């Protein structure tokens with residue numbers, strides 16, 4: 227029978243904390259430190275934050291629990307995990323489409339994520355050496371107008387990602403997250419304390435936490451939900467793939483809450499590191515994607531220790547990006563290598579090469595291809611972002627919720643959840659069956675009107 231097919235094993239996380247570190251590393255990334263503050267900034271601050279929190283709790287956490295259950299019960303990469311679980315639940319193996327869509331989304335996201343992460347690498351250097359003679363917005367234009375410059379940093383980032391993933395679960399990803407995550411935590415705390423002392427902290431607090439609903443519209447919900455999916459790395463199998471390496475005695479529900487809380491905490495802390503500085507230097511909070519590259523550099527240029535604080539800030543961003551990019555690559559690499567045709571190393575190299583080349587399109591969309599639209603009204607990078615984040619992730623998340631909520635054999639779920647409070651179980655079941663799929667479907671469809 228198909229289900230008996232022998233697949234290569236990938237090994238497992240050693241120790242209880244490794245899954246939490248790896249999943250938090252995946253979740254905490256550019257989405258938290260670059261995306262969340264600027265989206266909160268352009269969507270009216272506190273109101274966006276509240277809607278975002280509701281999405282995390284009502285949609286994100288239930289789906290994360292579902293993804294971990296799928297990954298751990300099968301022990302496979304998302305495509306084979308879905309096929310195995312569908313067959314074990316006596317339903318169609320076509321559910322593996324979730325795995326295929328996830329791996330595609332991972333490839334598309336990583337191709338532009340790496341270009342932006344490359345800009346973060348570049349800014350470690352720029353913020354250390356910038357004299358302030360050139361304005362931060364001219365500086366940003368200079369960075370993105372050079373294809374060679376963008377490609378150089380994109381290459382460096384992709385090589386680092388490929389090296390870590392090719393070294394495997396225990397010696398590559400597992401080992402790296404144990405180094406990167408404590409560094410990220412320390413840098414984050416340092417940045418917030420620095421902003422508290424030197425920035426306009428009270429204005430930042432009221433901006434982030436005093437909700438102003440006057441600007442809220444359907445688009446705010448769409449943005450908040452998309453951000454919740456992206457930030458928790460859901461809907462594309464990263465968490466499923468990592469779940470496959472999670473020890474059986476670890477509690478799935480508690481772990482999911484821990485990862486979601488840490489991810490949210492970092493997003494809020496990033497806001498508390500950035501906005502006090504923005505307000506202290508009388509800069510605009512709602513400038514959009516340029517918030518960290520233009521506004522923050524303007525501030526670093528004017529600060530006494532800007533040459534030191536700036537590089538620390540961009541190192542923080544780069545570390546966060548690297549611990550996420552490895553989780554974008556892992557599902558595809560796990561699939562290619564578990565089928566037995568390619569070694570993990572070979573799979574990581576080939577897939578990275580492909581993603582690296584795809585990334586050229588995004589790098590060039592900042593300069594020589596800026597007028598070229600791949601999908602109507604969207605340049606190359608925006609198209610990758612749109613297809614992955616606005617289409618594949620919500621669809622993937624919705625299908626995962628439907629499969630786990632309606633089709634998966636109850637006994638497999640119960641075995642994975644272990645000893646669980648019956649009320650918690652009922653609540654989760656209700657959210658994964660009804661709230662998550664319907665709200666995703668609603669928000670997803672409304673974006674086209």
Ligand code: PFF
Pocket residue numbers: 252253254255256257258332335456457458459460462463464465550551553554
């Ligand atoms: N969660 C990451 C971030 O917030 O930057 C991005 C990401 C990683 C998205 C892994 C999706 C994923 F599977």
